[in-house]
Amino acid sequence: xxxxxxxxxxxxxxxxxxxxxxxxxxxxxxxxxxxxxxxxxxxxxxxxxxxxxxxxxxxxxxxxxxxxxxxxxxxxxxxxxxxxxxxxxxxxxxxxxxxxxx
Amino acid sequence: xxxxxxxxxxxxxxxxxxxxxxxxxxxxxxxxxxxxxxxxxxxxxxxxxxxxxxxxxxxxxxxxxxxxxxxxxxxxxxxxxxxxxxxxxxxxxxxxxxxxxxxxxxxxxxxxxxxxxxxxxxxxxxxxxxxxxxxxxxxxxxxxxxxxxxxxxxxxxxxxxxxxxxxxxxxxxxxxxxxxxxxxxxxxxxxxxxxxxxxxxxxxxxxxxxxxxxxxxxxxxxxxxxxxxxxxxxxxxxxxxxxxxxxxxxxxxxxxxxxxxxxxxxxxxxxxxxxxxxxxxxxxxxxxxxxxxxxxxxxxxxxxxxxxxxxxxxxxxxxxxxxxxxxxxxxxxxxxxxxxxxxxxxxxxxxxxxxxxxxxxxxxxxxxxxxxxxxxxxxxxxxxxxxxxxxxxxxxxxxxxxxxxxxxxxxxxxxxxxxxxxxxxxxxxxxxxxxxxxxxxxxxxxxxxxxxxxxxxxxxxxxxxxxxxxxxxxxx
Numbered sequence: 001x002x003x004x005x006x007x008x009x010x011x012x013x014x015x016x017x018x019x020x021x022x023x024x025x026x027x028x029x030x031x032x033x034x035x036x037x038x039x040x041x042x043x044x045x046x047x048x049x050x051x052x053x054x055x056x057x058x059x060x061x062x063x064x065x066x067x068x069x070x071x072x073x074x075x076x077x078x079x080x081x082x083x084x085x086x087x088x089x090x091x092x093x094x095x096x097x098x099x100x101x102x
Numbered sequence: 103x104x105x106x107x108x109x110x111x112x113x114x115x116x117x118x119x120x121x122x123x124x125x126x127x128x129x130x131x132x133x134x135x136x137x138x139x140x141x142x143x144x145x146x147x148x149x150x151x152x153x154x155x156x157x158x159x160x161x162x163x164x165x166x167x168x169x170x171x172x173x174x175x176x177x178x179x180x181x182x183x184x185x186x187x188x189x190x191x192x193x194x195x196x197x198x199x200x201x202x203x204x205x206x207x208x209x210x211x212x213x214x215x216x217x218x219x220x221x222x223x224x225x226x227x228x229x230x231x232x233x234x235x236x237x238x239x240x241x242x243x244x245x246x247x248x249x250x251x252x253x254x255x256x257x258x259x260x261x262x263x264x265x266x267x268x269x270x271x272x273x274x275x276x277x278x279x280x281x282x283x284x285x286x287x288x289x290x291x292x293x294x295x296x297x298x299x300x301x302x303x304x305x306x307x308x309x310x311x312x313x314x315x316x317x318x319x320x321x322x323x324x325x326x327x328x329x330x331x332x333x334x335x336x337x338x339x340x341x342x343x344x345x346x347x348x349x350x351x352x353x354x355x356x357x358x359x360x361x362x363x364x365x366x367x368x369x370x371x372x373x374x375x376x377x378x379x380x381x382x383x384x385x386x387x388x389x390x391x392x393x394x395x396x397x398x399x400x401x402x403x404x405x406x407x408x409x410x411x412x413x414x415x416x417x418x419x420x421x422x423x424x425x426x427x428x429x430x431x432x433x434x435x436x437x438x439x440x441x442x443x444x445x446x447x448x449x450x451x452x453x454x455x456x457x458x459x460x461x462x463x464x465x466x467x468x469x470x471x472x473x474x475x476x477x478x479x480x481x482x483x484x485x486x487x488x489x490x491x492x493x494x495x496x497x498x499x500x501x502x503x504x505x506x507x508x509x510x511x512x513x514x515x516x517x518x519x520x521x522x523x524x525x526x527x528x529x530x531x532x533x534x535x536x537x538x539x540x541x542x543x544x545x546x547x548x549x550x551x552x553x554x555x556x557x558x559x560x561x562x563x564x565x566x567x568x569x570x571x572x573x574x575x576x577x578x
Binding site: 043074 | 240
């Protein structure tokens with residue numbers, strides 16, 4: 001891959017990361033917040049792959065596979081908790097679920 | 103891997119094997135007492151094999167883990183904390199109508215993650231250890247689905263914020279990797295030393311990594327999850343979040359900073375100094391507004407991590423020794439404080455409001471005395487572990503010339519006295535109606551709490567023995 005291509009890729013990763021962060025801050029539905037976090041994680045994964053491409057080593061790709069595995073584990077626990085939340089409150093809006101503050 | 107490698111990572115293997123064994127056991131037959139025993143024995147085994155290692159030290163296991171005095175000391179400390187949490191959990195969970203056995207699997211996995219963090223010397227093991235710890239904590243915090251409303255809410259809050267912080271951390275690692283082309287801590291250190299100054303990309307990368315770590319340590323301004331999670335989680339799990347999770351990350355931070363040579367870059371040091379100052383002031387000031395003992399302890403632990411960051415910033419052998427001693431004192435104290443909360447909680451109602459502690463001394467004199475000792479140690483009164491911890495931090499800070507931070511440390515400790523003493527005063531105030539005195543002199547949890555009080559006074563009166571071990575293991 002050419003250096004310009006890699007630089008553009010890093011730019012894309014940064015944009016994806018910011019998009020995910022913006023989604024996390026703006027969205028009020030827990031499922032969408034979880035989705036936004038996934039976008040942020042995948043942006044990090046993309047940056048690792050590009051790092052691997054820049055240095056011609058497989059380390060970046062290995063890290064990406066770790067990220068995939070971890071994201072899957074996180075989503076499975078997250079969805080289980082979200083199910084419980086929905087059974088209890090009949091809503092997924094974080095403003096309505098929020099009972100503790102101070 | 104050779105046989106020697108397996109012997110070196112024996113503490114990790116014991117905990118991992120016990121968690122699998124426990125899962126198989128649960129499939130065959132559910133038994134709360136048996137699960138508790140197995141988890142306790144595994145953690146005791148990990149503690150013993152860390153203190154008496156059979157391999158030669160120091161030893162690198164692959165490129166990922168380093169087994170040396172530092173990691174073994176921390177692995178002993180973390181396993182011991184996990185053991186205390188397990189022992190406190192049994193009487194706490196017993197009256198609840200939940201499925202308790204998986205709880206112990208999750209505790210084992212959380213401790214395993216923290217021990218991996220303490221031993222890791224590579225971004226991959228750092229990340230895996232951290233995620234193992236976090237993923238078990240999501241489930242543990244939300245564990246009491248049936249009996250506590252706020253438990254699931256706290257679990258989801260922690261999940262979203264911890265996952266976001268993991269994304270920050272990973273993006274930071276990716277930037278550092280993009281810049282340097284290596285993932286091992288010492289390789290990064292070599293690369294940075296050659297480069298001399300940090301490039302903007304590397305600064306961004308380290309900044310994001312510090313955000314991720316700051317979130318895990320609940321340093322201000324990344325502290326917003328702490329109070330809600332401590333309040334919503336079952337009391338023994340709050341103790342686990344406050345000790346094992348933070349202890350593992352502190353160990354990692356010390357190693358990472360030393361090996362990657364973070365101290366030579368003033369921009370990173372300044373960032374940490376700001377977080378430390380904000381945590382000391384923010385934690386103590388926010389605690390003044392609280393009326394819930396678990397929330398007070400949450401803000402208090404934010405402030406304590408701020409104090410610890412001062413020792414960390416002082417750097418050098420003295421800084422690492424002071425940080426480790428402070429962490430030991432903090433572990434003993436905060437485990438004891440949450441232990442009392444768990445001990446006084448009955449079934450589905452936790453003793454968490456300050457008013458629940460009113461006139462406690464006249465009802466449960468021993469529990470009140472132990473809680474007073476813990477609170478005085480948190481406040482840093484002489485003859486307690488907390489005082490000696492602060493003393494060593496001050497010594498390290500003077501050595502490093504951190505006068506502004508030391509001034510904030512002293513000033514915020516004085517503010518902290520107010521809310522600790524408020525609970526103490528509530529406990530000793532006279533009861534309005536005379537309730538029958540109930541003396542429970544001996545119980546399992548009572549024994550643990552008594553041991554913690556003894557440890558606290560011992561560390562406060564003669565800290566030389568512990569400091570000697572720390573110097574020999576951690577800084578040596």
